[in-house]
Amino acid sequence: MNLVMTLGFLLVIIGLWAMLTQKNLIKIIIGFSIIDTGVHLIIVSIGYIKGRTAPILDASVSVADAANKIVDPIPSALVLTAIVIGLAVTALMLTFVIKLYQKNKSLSIDDYQELKW
Amino acid sequence: MLNTVFIIILGSIMLVAAFLAVYIKNLVSSVIAAGIISLLASLIYLLLAAPDVAMTEAAIGSGLTTVVFLLALKNIKQKEEDTDD
Amino acid sequence: MVSPIYILILSLAIGFLLSVIDKTNRKFSLTAFYGVLTFNVLVIADWFYRFLFLGVPTLTINTAGFRAPVSINLQLGVQESFVLLFTNLIGLFAAIFLYKKFKESNISSLTLYLILIMGVNGLVMTRDLFNMYVFLEILSISTYSLTSFGKTGKSLSAGFKYMLAGVTASTFFLLGVVFIYYFSGNLNIDFIQASQFTNYGSIALFLLSIAIFIELKPFPANGWALDVYEAVDSGIVSVIAVVNSAAILFLFYKIMPILPERFLNVFGIAGVITFLFSNMLALKQKKAKRLLGYSSIGQVGLLVASLVFTANAPQHLIYLIVGGFFINHLISKAGLFWLSGIVKHENISDWNVLRGNRSLLILFGIFLFALAGIPPFAGFWAKWELVKLLVHSKMLFALSAILLGSLFEIIFLFRWFTLTVKSDIAATIPRWDASKIFSTSFLGVIAIFFAAMIMKVYYGFSLIHILPVLAVLVIDIIDFLPSKVKGLLSLLAVLAYGYYIYPFESNIQLFFGIIFIVGSAVNIISTLNRTGKSEGFYGFLLMMIFSFGNLIIATNYLEFFLTWEFMTISSFLLILRGKQAQKASLMYMIFSTAGAYLMMVGFAFAPQLMGNSPLVISLANVQLPLISIILLSIGFMIKSGSLGVHIWLPEAHAEAEADVSSFISAILLKAGVFGLLLVGISYVKFAPSFDIFYWVGWIGVLTAIVGAFLASFQEDAKRLLAYSSMSQVGYIVAAIAMVSHLGWVSALYLAFNHMMFKSALFIAVAGIYYRTHTRNMYEMGGLIKKMPLSYITVLISIIAVSGVPPLSGFGAKWLIYTAFISNGWYLQAGVLFFASAVSFLYLYRIIHSIFLGQLKYEHQDIKEAPVWFIIPQYIFLGGIMAISAFPNLIIKPLNKIAMHYFGSSIRIDGYSIFSELGHWDGHVVMLVTMGAFIVPLLILLLLVGKTQKVKQFNIVYAAERPESPQTTHVAHNMYAHYRKALGGWGKPRIWNFWHSASEWTHSLADYFRHIYTGNGQTYVLHIILYVVVIYIVMGV
Amino acid sequence: MIKQVLSLVAIVLLAALIFAPMLINTPLHTSLTPLANYYATQGADDLGAPNLVTAIVVTYRGLDTLGEVTVLFIATAGIGFLMGKKKKLITPKRPASELLQNGASFLLPIIILFGVYIFMHGHLTPGGGFQGGVVIASGILFMMLINQDWSHNVFLFLESFSGFFYVTIGALGIVLAGGFLDNRILPLGTFGTIFSAGAIPLIYSLIGLKVGTELVGILHAMRGEE
Incomplete structure (x- = not known):
């Protein structure tokens, strides 16, 4: 059992619940950002190896024994990218909400159903 | 062991914050709560020996994202006031 | 030879600089923008050419100076370059399409578009899973932003829904990627493919694949996409629908090798369901x-x-x-x-x-x-x-x-x-x-x-198979010419074509060649009456006629089916030319397509043909499986208007232009007959244990009788003739279904006869319509005096139809009854006999209502039909008279054709034809009957004096006029009492059946599409539920 | 209501059927994956960067990072595109206090210096282009808050050219070294010093500049009309 991964999945579930049930557009985006945080936690937890240190070679970690002392650097590298992309998506979604609000003066998702069938 | 305790404590706070973020009526508080989740997540990254991620999450995930949310809210608020006038 | 990585480099470099360039002049930024898009196309086209024609091996591009999996690598092979060539090309042309908007809009739109196309290139080339995620995000985010190009409220909300769905899918994608890394230790698909997955690793694969699949918009988790398609600017939406979809589809293709087979099967089925339901909902x-x-x-x-x-x-x-x-x-x-x-x-x-x-x-x-x-x-x-x-x-x-x-x-x-x-x-x-x-x-x-x-x-394919399409192209080029010139050219073209295909390998081909080509050539004469340009008419007419011809020389299923489809589409377009033909042509197309699909499956089940001889020859040695026989027969019977699937027939005949109807009725229907005969040719030797043709025979018989009844109740002359054709072709179908010598002789004889008299009749009616501008028979009457030539055509033709001596129809009928009885189909013969009696009803009606009785007031000054209508009529009449007087002209060759398959059951001696049931000498019958006709006629002419004329509506009513004067016309609703006698049988049951089938499908579609509520949140819910359902179905 | 129930069902099923088995069946790794092992043992020799995450982010998976910068870039462009042309900024009703203004102009260079420090040391210590970029952006944000407006064009040029040079240096890798985004176009230098690891400090600085200006662009655009 991986505690951080559990936490990550719980956050994904809570975020998803918010996305599916909250009417307010801002709340829906908050839901997405909670999901995002959860996913990042999951990714980092995948790279973690118990009792090891950060993947930086310095005085305490020499090149020779790095393979036995550091955690997996790849998930960290992936998460860096994912975090920035998450911000980009969140900001863009918020911009859509701002524009939608400008046009319709409503933040409820139920008021944006003019296209259907 | 200490790590585990820390993670459990941080995780519990994060889950509470997540519920608050979803169910608080006030949008600003809700945004702040979501920011707290990210901030605590960056602490967890430190515990998981991922300082790069921790810095990024703190700066972008909790810092900038919250600012962006607040800017958006401000923008919407402004519109509200505009229409009230 | 420019490395494709420069596509990414140049697009990004220019993309980053574009807003700065734009500070100087929009012209520069536009030049740079279109320059990069063109550069992409050229680079990829160059590579595509190398891969395809020079056999250059697949190109692998390592980044950062390391090989995969240490660093990310890109791959460009023939498949990648194929997809990229098209996506870049469409991307470039969509940009040209949007030129005006790009010129005026914010510079960001150019940047976004450029990066979008860059994302597509990267997405297609990269072999790294996480890199795919990044490029997918580039693609998605630029697309989300571009959805607001029109800046309408609708496009904004559609874009937001798109984002909600997109981020949901991305989340699954990202989770899938990292868990695949967990289980395989790799992010490069080529290396992942080599590594073994435990059972739990397949969940990771599931998440990855379902994320991509959702991006491909499966039914029903695709409401968001529909909203985007509806609301977003057409230029941008074409990119979303085409370029994005192609890239994501290729993504799916790339990960296919790492997916277990059961996943793929479920995705395949889900794709089929999406195809079925999307098209249904579109109704x-x-x-x-x-x-x-x-x-x-x-x-x-x-x-x-x-x-x-x-x-x-x-x-x-x-x-x-x-x-x-x-x-x-x-x-x-x-x-x-x-x-x-x-x-x-x-x-x-x-x-x-x-x-x-x-x-x-x-x-x-x-x-x-x-x-x-x-x-x-x-x-x-x-x-x-x-x-x-x-x-x-x-x-x-x-x-x-x-x-x-x-x-x-x-x-x-x-x-x-x-x-x-x-x-x-x-x-x-x-x-x-x-x-x-x-x-x-x-x-x-x-x-x-x-x-x-x-x-x-x-x-x-050689030129001859493409000829029908070429004809359209050529005529399209010379379409500025007057229609008479084009008509003459077409006539010459048809004759030349006939001459070209003439040396046939078998007599049956010659026979159908005469029906299709000679029949068409004579029919073309009637189109010379057209004035103006008749744009688009002759192209499709030639296409149809060449298709008829190509049917008989087809040497394999594909050639046949291709030609069949050419024939269908050209006849559809010809029918569509009629003034009120919208519904009729649509119905024709739907039924034809349904028939074509059945045929396609039927051919797919059929064994491969050996050799290169025409189908009429090679099918004789091929055992068609029962399923093929059934499907092909239904397909052909749809085209020949058999009962149950005939409802397109009267509409199409009636609503087509006057000179087109004769083609459809006299010749097009014979294509169905020809097809059925092809099935029959295999049936001769390899009759399946279940005698399906027995039932085909019954359908033919029932078609004959029902067609005759329906014809009797028509007010519209063309509709009457249409049902008459249906009835006549019913005879032919029944005769073919006997699969006996006499059956086929009579079938071919009837087919030939029908071609001639139905052409003559339709052209005569065309002439009448040309003068009277009506097809309703109760609005005519007494035209015998004004249009005597047309009258003679109709009179002789209906005698030929009815099977009254002395004309050819009698021979046909005699043959067919003989065939039925010698085949032991007594009941069928009885029904057919009754159908013949019924056919008198409508035949009488057509001559009586149009030509006899009172001349209408408004037709006082009417003239005979134009000469272009008269000529073909009399050519056909000549043909009818010839084979009536000298039946051997046709019976002998037909006997020979049928003997090829069966051996003979009749004997021809002089002008007499002997069967086991008796004999018939058309020559003598003709002479005797002519004598019997001419003598009373002379007496009549001598004795009859002047008759008194009364105006048609010269009837005194008790101070009131009837609400609809036509009800007083004797020809109106002439056989109402018969209709009454038929009771419930007179109701249009089959029409009702198809109508309610259509209604039912449409309301089902309407019901289903209500799942698309327009609520973005609901769409996300659909996605989550879809993921769960697919997961359960796959049994991951 | 029915939607709530369905949502609950969907999420419970998703959690129970998909998330739970994944969670249970992915215990912590006890050793590095072969790929990570390669980075750990060869990374220093290959690229000369002590911070392996940076080595991966900037070079090994440099294409990802370039993509990520691009994502942020198009998000900025998209936000700008959506928000449309800005109206002329109205002078604020209440100018920020003098103290705040002076404080800000004093703090700003320090903040920016700190940001530059972070991305220059990305190959040595935790942090790098993204983090440094955010620090710079937050400094600018600070300025925005007190309504001391800078010409947006400066950022526009910085953003464009940092991105352009990033790509150009990447392309130089093809010509001078092993491939696109190869950092070995410059000598690897002494391991663990600031001017080492080839072009990594340079590339990470450009990334930092680019990310920082992009973030400023986002904030600027989202601020909307005053």
Whole structure:
């Protein structure tokens, strides 16, 4: 059992619940950002190896024994990218909400159903 | 062991914050709560020996994202006031 | 030879700088923008050429100076370059399409567009899973932003829904990628493929694949996509529907090797379901762009399905099927979306503004036909090969669903087409935009280019098989000429064509050659009466006639089916020319397509043909399986208007232009007869244990009697003749179904006879319509004095139909009864005999109502039909008289034809034909009967004095006029009492059946589409539920 | 209501059927994956960067990072595109206090210096282009808050050219070294010093500049009309 991964999945579930049930557009985006945080936690937890240190070679970690002392650097590298992309998506979604609000003066998702069938 | 305790404590706070973020009526508080989740997540990254991620999450995930949310809210608020006038 | 990585580098470098460049001048930024897009196309085209023709091996590009999996690598092979060539090309032309908007809009739109295309290139080339995620995000975010190009409220909310769905899918994608890394230790798909997955690793694969699959918009988790298609600017939406979809589809293709087979099968089925339901739901859609959205989603579903189903097929088939559908979807969908941007009307019924511009209308037709899988466009070949493949791999469920979906597709596409071509122009014509028209035309050219490439390079068809299409192209070029010139040229072309195909390998081909080619040539004379230009008429007429001819020389199933489809589409377009023909032609197309699909499956089940001889010869040695016989027979019987599937027939005959109806009735129906005979040829030697032709015979018999009854109740002369044709062809079908010597002799005899007298009758009616402008018989009367030549035609023809001595019909009837009785089909013979009696009713009616009785007041000054109508009538009359007086002219050759299959059962001695039941000497019968006619006629002429004339409506009423004066006409509702006598049998049951089937389908579609509530949140819920359901179905 | 129930069902099923088995069946790794092992043992020799995450982010998976910068870039462009042309900024009703203004102009260079420090040391210590970029952006944000407006064009040029040079240096890798985004176009230098690891400090600085200006662009655009 991986505690951080559990936490990550719980956050994904809570975020998803918010996305599916909250009417307010801002709340829906908050839901997405909670999901995002959860996913990042999951990714980092995948790279973690118990009792090891950060993947930086310095005085305490020499090149020779790095393979036995550091955690997996790849998930960290992936998460860096994912975090920035998450911000980009969140900001863009918020911009859509701002524009939608400008046009319709409503933040409820139920008021944006003019296209259907 | 200490790590585990820390993670459990941080995780519990994060889950509470997540519920608050979803169910608080006030949008600003809700945004702040979501920011707290990210901030605590960056602490967890430190515990998981991922300082790069921790810095990024703190700066972008909790810092900038919250600012962006607040800017958006401000923008919407402004519109509200505009229409009230 | 520029490395494709420079596509990414240049796009990014220019993309980053674009806003700075724009500070100087928009011209510079536009130049840079289009320059990069062109650069992409050129680089990829160069590589594509190298891979395809120079055999250059697949290119691998390592980044950062390390090999995969240490660093990310890109790959460009023939598949990647194929996809990229098209996506970049469409991307470039979509940008040209949007030129005006790009010129005026914010510079960000150029940047976004450029990066979007860059993202597509990266997404297709990269081999690294996480890198795919990054490129997918680049693609998605630039697309989300561009959805607001129109900046309407609708496009904003659609864009937001798109984002909600997109981020949900991305989340799954990202989770899938990292868990795949967890289980395999790799992110590069080539290395992942090599590593073993435990059972739990398959969940990771599931998450990855379902995320991509959701991006491909599966039914029903695709409401968001429909909203985007409807609301977003047409230029951008074409990119979303075509370029993005192609890239994501290729992504799916790339990960296919790492997916377990059971995943792929479920995805394949889900693709089929998407295709079926999207097309069904589209039936209720009136908004053009949303309709195209449904269609796009369906096409992508079909592409996924064909990717999965062809996984184990030979390479060239994969290219033909998947590549064919791919090209087809790209070109036709982009083209139609661009047209929607040109037309600027939301509702499909307003698209008739296209009629203001001939070339746009042609483009519309090209894209629509390509989308519908009409030959020669790429989709047709793909469908043909896919059907064969599915039949061979026994995936009959998928096959039926795909064909049903295709049929729905035909219905809504052709409804759209007929509405556009036929409805009255009410909407205003928007101003056309040159860059838009340029891009759209380019696509039309590409579509035709690929059609030609596949036909020539892939199948190696010779010119003769492509002749029907070439005819359309050639006539289109000379369409400015007056119609009389084109008519004469067409006549010459048909004669030359007949001369060219003349040396036939068998007599039966010669026989049908005479019906198809000589019959058509004579019929063409009647079209010379046309004035003006008759634009588009002769092209399709020639296409149809050449198709008739090509049917009899076809040497394999594909040639036959291709020609059959040419015939269908050309006759559809000819019927559509009629003034009120919108519904009629649509119904014709739907039934024809359904028949064609059955035939396609029937052919797929049939064993491979050996040798290179025409089907009429080679099929004699081929044992068709029962399923083939059933499907082919139904297909052919639809074309010949057999009972149950006949309802297209009266409509099409009646509503087509006057000189087209004779072609349809006299010749087109014989194509169905010819087809049925082909099945029969195999049946002779290899009759299946279940005697299906016995039931075909019954259908023929019932068609004959029902057709006769229905004909009797018609008020419309052409409709009457149409039902009469149905009835007559029923005889022929029944006679073929006997599969006996005498049966076939009589069938062919009837077919020939019917060709002549029905041509004569339809042309006569055409002449009458030309003068009276009505087809209702109760509005005519007494025309014998005004149009004596037409009268003689009709009189002789109906004698020929009715089977009264002395004319040829009698011989036909005599033969057929003899055949039935010697075959032991007594009951059938009885019914047919009764049908003959019924046919007197309508035959009497036509001559009586039109020519006898009182001349109408408004017809006082009417003249005889124009000479162009009279000439062909009398040529046919001559033919009828000739074979009546000298039946041997035809019986002898027919005897020989049938003997080829059966050995003879009749003996011909002088002018007499002997069967086991007796003999008939047409020559003597003719002489005797003529004598018997002429003597009373002379007496009559001598004795009859002047008759008193009364005006038609000279009836005194008790101070009131009847509400509808025609009810007082004796010819109106003439056989009401018979109809009453028939009771419930007189009701249009079959019509009602098809009508309610259609209603039911439409309301089902309406019911289902209500899942698309328009709520973005609900769409996310759909996605989550879809993921769960697919997960359970897959049993991950 | 029915939607709530369905949502609950969907999420419970998703959690129970998909998330739970994944969670249970993915215990912590006990050793590095072969790929990570390669980075750990060869990374220093290959690229000369002590911070392996940076080595991966900037070079090994440099294409991802370039993509990520691009994502942020198009998000900025998209937001700008959506928000549309800005109206002329109205002078604020209440100018910020003098103290705040002076404080800000004093703090700003320090903040920016700190940001530059972070991305220059990205190959040595935790942090790098993204983090440094955010620090710079937050400094600018600070300025925005007190309504001391800077010409947006400066950022526009900085953003464009940092991105352009990033790509150009990447392309130089093809010509001078092993491939696109190869950092070995410059000498690897002494391991663990600031001017080492080839072009990594340079590339990470450009990334930092680019990310920082992009973030400023986002904030600027989202601020909307005053």
